[in-house]
Amino acid sequence: MTACMLELENVSVEINGRKLLSNLSFKLEKGEHVALMGLNGSGKTTILNVVGGLLKFSGTVKVCDTILTGKTIKNIRKNVGYLFNVPEEQLLFPRICDDVAWELINSGMDKKRAMEKALETLEILHIGHLAERSIHELSHGQKQRSALAGIIAAEKPLWLLDEPSSGLDPVAKRDLGTLIEKHSDVTILCALNDTDFAEKYFSRIIFIEDGTLVSANSSISTVKKTWDLI
Ligand SMILES: Nc1ncnc2c1ncn2[C@@H]1O[C@H](COP(=O)(O)OP(=O)(O)OP(=O)(O)O)[C@@H](O)[C@H]1O
Numbered sequence: 001m002t003a004c005m006l007e008l009e010n011v012s013v014e015i016n017g018r019k020l021l022s023n024l025s026f027k028l029e030k031g032e033h034v035a036l037m038g039l040n041g042s043g044k045t046t047i048l049n050v051v052g053g054l055l056k057f058s059g060t061v062k063v064c065d066t067i068l069t070g071k072t073i074k075n076i077r078k079n080v081g082y083l084f085n086v087p088e089e090q091l092l093f094p095r096i097c098d099d100v101a102w103e104l105i106n107s108g109m110d111k112k113r114a115m116e117k118a119l120e121t122l123e124i125l126h127i128g129h130l131a132e133r134s135i136h137e138l139s140h141g142q143k144q145r146s147a148l149a150g151i152i153a154a155e156k157p158l159w160l161l162d163e164p165s166s167g168l169d170p171v172a173k174r175d176l177g178t179l180i181e182k183h184s185d186v187t188i189l190c191a192l193n194d195t196d197f198a199e200k201y202f203s204r205i206i207f208i209e210d211g212t213l214v215s216a217n218s219s220i221s222t223v224k225k226t227w228d229l230i
């Protein structure tokens, strides 16, 4: 039997009387790479924020069989790597290498080893030369890749990725796809509206519209037809 890594059951979010999510239910098994697809404003980031413990919700969210509550969130976060939609929200230190090393030091790794690992990870992403730079000196794609380096280095079993391919050049996009494929033991929920990237690198599509689930196992052609792309 495969282990369930993430489960949402009847999850709803309401802000100022407006429903952003309505009774969403879906599961991700361990090692599944799932694209969360929907148009702008459909609720992708809201879902990731719920799982990341950043937003109040009703219903049940389970990560590795632990129910997400105010008490469990700290422990759950030890298992979750969240790549924000806006890399500026993720990169907070004066140098990129400090940002990548931070999560490792925070989880108890020796500072020297953490920095070595940060530099190794930046090399894997072909941005080792940016290690000493500040975020303000980087292009958008370089910021995206630097933020991703932090997620990869931390080696957490569940990744939440919010449009990680946006703004990447074709080579960086392909590298990101290969990297996702290589991490076959990591469970990934990835918000996307890039149909080509979703089709190429993800095994399942969860399709949402206006905060409601259309399908927890949609085909890419259904998504494209719904969006009038074919
Ligand atoms: N803090 C907030 N307060 C009130 N409404 C919000 C808030 N954040 C988002 N929304 C609304 O919630 C809905 C879902 O937004 P969300 O950011 O989850 O969409 P998305 O699918 O990630 O869109 P995009 O593709 O543009 O990133 C939108 O209608 C948005 O206007």
Ligand SMILES: [Mg+2]
Pocket: 044, 045, 046, 085, 162, 191
């Ligand atoms: Mg979004």
